[in-house]
Amino acid sequence: MRLSRYFLPVLKETPAEAQIVSHRYMLRAGMIKQASAGIYSWLPLGFKVLKKIENIVHEEQQRAGHIPMLMPTLQSADLWRESGRYDGYGEEMLRMKDRHGRDMLYSPTAEEMFTDVFRSYVKSYKDLPLTLYQIQWKFRDEIRPRFGVMRGREFFMKDGYNFDLTKEDALHAYNRHLVSYLRTYERMGLQAIPMRADSGPIGGDYTHEFLVLADTGESEVFYDSKVTDISLGKRDIDFDDVAQCQAVMDEFTSLYARTDETHVEAEFNEVPEDRRRVARGIEVGQIFYFGTTYSDKMGATVVNDQGDHVPVHMGSHGIGVSRLLGAIIEASHDDKGIIWPEGVTPFHCGIINLRQGDDAADAACESLYSALIAAGLEPLYDDRNERAGGKFATMDLIGLPWRITVGPRGLKNGVVELTSRKTGESVEMPPEQAAAKVVEIYASL
Amino acid sequence: MRLSRYFLPVLKETPAEAQIVSHRYMLRAGMIKQASAGIYSWLPLGFKVLKKIENIVHEEQQRAGHIPMLMPTLQSADLWRESGRYDGYGEEMLRMKDRHGRDMLYSPTAEEMFTDVFRSYVKSYKDLPLTLYQIQWKFRDEIRPRFGVMRGREFFMKDGYNFDLTKEDALHAYNRHLVSYLRTYERMGLQAIPMRADSGPIGGDYTHEFLVLADTGESEVFYDSKVTDISLGKRDIDFDDVAQCQAVMDEFTSLYARTDETHVEAEFNEVPEDRRRVARGIEVGQIFYFGTTYSDKMGATVVNDQGDHVPVHMGSHGIGVSRLLGAIIEASHDDKGIIWPEGVTPFHCGIINLRQGDDAADAACESLYSALIAAGLEPLYDDRNERAGGKFATMDLIGLPWRITVGPRGLKNGVVELTSRKTGESVEMPPEQAAAKVVEIYASL
Structure with missing residues (x-):
């Protein structure tokens, strides 16, 4: 691209509204323009990086055997009533009525839609395992959107859903996601540490968040410094190999690494003192095995080899695609501007x-x-x-x-x-x- | 892809709700699933074709020198009040209020947003010509959505906007779009005939629609059969060459080709009788020069070489990306199913x-x-x-x-x-x- 023919509206002044460095640089470098609170237009340079990140996420998901598709942004309220979340979700869910007065909403996530697609077509255990995913715009009506694309209202997210016959199979899917996420972040030049996360009202032990260390992170994190020495590197991973994926999971999650939500002081104190670190982190992804919560409620069953109808074991797994631009910049910049890792740079x-x-x-x-x-x-x-x-x-x-x-x-x-x-x-x-x-x-x- | 590991839920039965062949085959081939009236989930096979079409559109727009970016789907009502369209648009515009009670809408098109980006950054004629575009989800709350993705409510569309100093420059942008659209459709194995269209309330002579001939088309079309003998083929086009683009425009639009909206019986009768054709067509794109309509209302001016502030000449140009899947199938199928042109086939x-x-x-x-x-x-x-x-x-x-x-x-x-x-x-x-x-x-x- 010749700059004389490009549209790169860089700003000399630092915009007053931007509190953190990634937000400032994205505005100054002509990557985004605020359209409304927490809603951004992606100017050509920002759009280019967004697409690069999207492509890496697609490539790594497909390498892991996950299948891309796409849900609509607007969804009928009916499905969300089935799962009980229509009333439960709160004000972050943007609701509206169409011209015929039907209740609609802008999808903040898509467990219901994917479960519905699954139950509509899949009837036999022979069609499992199955992991479907999308990269699509979502909307959460944050009460106080801030930090640019890091906590916006309209955001671009990868969300994937595994459907498995047993808990054991679903945990392999969980591990497969962990491995694919590690590869994804490393290709973007990021070190994202999997940390035990809080499973919230659904419960369960199986959820990890991926955190990028950065002073401006919203989460306080506690970890054994040895965890930052591990990387996946160029290992050739067979995503069908249960033991191999489990080994990566064990390697990356056996050292202490927790967010403030799951931090236990006594356990942290067992880490040798010179390796104990307290820092801040940006959440850039989460994996979550939740069992049959949605399949029970929504009747997503398959017939197993005994002829019985059994609910499928599910998990959902997300990467904040638009948020990653902010996270990468927080992790890689100096006082002159952004320093793009080679994997995501808009121009080489x-x-x-x-x-x-x-x-x-x-x-x-x-x-x-x-x-x-x-x-x-x-x-x-x-x-x-x-x-x-x-x-x-x-x-x-x-x-x-x-x-x-x-x-x-x-x-x-x-x-x-x-x-x-x-x-x-x-x-x-x-x-x-x-x-x-x-x-x-x-x-x- | 191994089919045993893919998600391809083909249907044996013909779904009763589908009235036209493309809708039937998209459902039967496991490409889409209706989520709500006029709103579809794109199953893996459908998503794959959608991405192929999106990529061709991107490549041909960028070949023509147009610059991709991305607007949010949800927009504040304020900009649309400036242009006067918030009240004027009618019930097809889906409106909502966010949690703070602010009026928002789901973008049905984006003249206002692009004009706003332009006026925020571009001040001098030296930064022209400029054409920005996006491929993004739009929503129009059709009263009676039908024909599957052909007339859905949530749809994927390429919309581009040119900003030029003079009418003459803007007409070159208009011609450039025509050429790039012809290339785009031909790469998809489609013959799309540019036809004089109705410019509606804005007026003006410069608008063409691109129509694919198909019995199920919603528009009645009238044309000189010689127009179907023309194709762009592998010509090497210099998009900066005003005369070359004008020549293509003249070649493709000098023969009689009109939709019912602009049809003039007397002119049609001047076509030799054996070449007069009356048929049906599917609109798959439109180009439109509308001058300073939006730049006047929204204050999108540049300083010219005399130091005067002048409103820019604009046009908007659209391709119905999701609709194209339907149009291609309407144009290419038999009684066994779809026949994908090689340029867009989901698998080779x-x-x-x-x-x-x-x-x-x-x-x-x-x-x-x-x-x-x-x-x-x-x-x-x-x-x-x-x-x-x-x-x-x-x-x-x-x-x-x-x-x-x-x-x-x-x-x-x-x-x-x-x-x-x-x-x-x-x-x-x-x-x-x-x-x-x-x-x-x-x-x-």
């Missing part, structure tokens, strides 16, 4: 032309731009007739991980500059080598 | 194992399956332990363009069967050759 590499209109500089930039595109990457070429200082400030603010700077003086010596946004380090090299280096970095992800 | 090729459990047949299927995946295609392998007749019926119903049939008898002679869904023709050949042939077909698209 910036190209700055220090002297637009200079024949050699223009030609070198065009050639770099074409080379990167030919290699399947998306460069952002700042071809505007602006001062170099302004171009650098914009590039730093929007946070592309790599930048190639092209100027007449360097070109006389046959070199351009390749700069890492993260370290700030610059290395001079011939243009072809800079392009090759960037291609190599992304190929290795 | 079906593999039918005639004797699941036979070592040779299983091995040949696995090998074909792997070969197609390795070539970047998505096969659907029917690996269920079912009768051949049932497997064929399912494959025909869901309409994959190509099918490879593998059985022990053929394998003894070293062959499998490659079958075209469209022509029904089958050719025997060695498995490797069948895979190579399928790969070649998709590579040539």
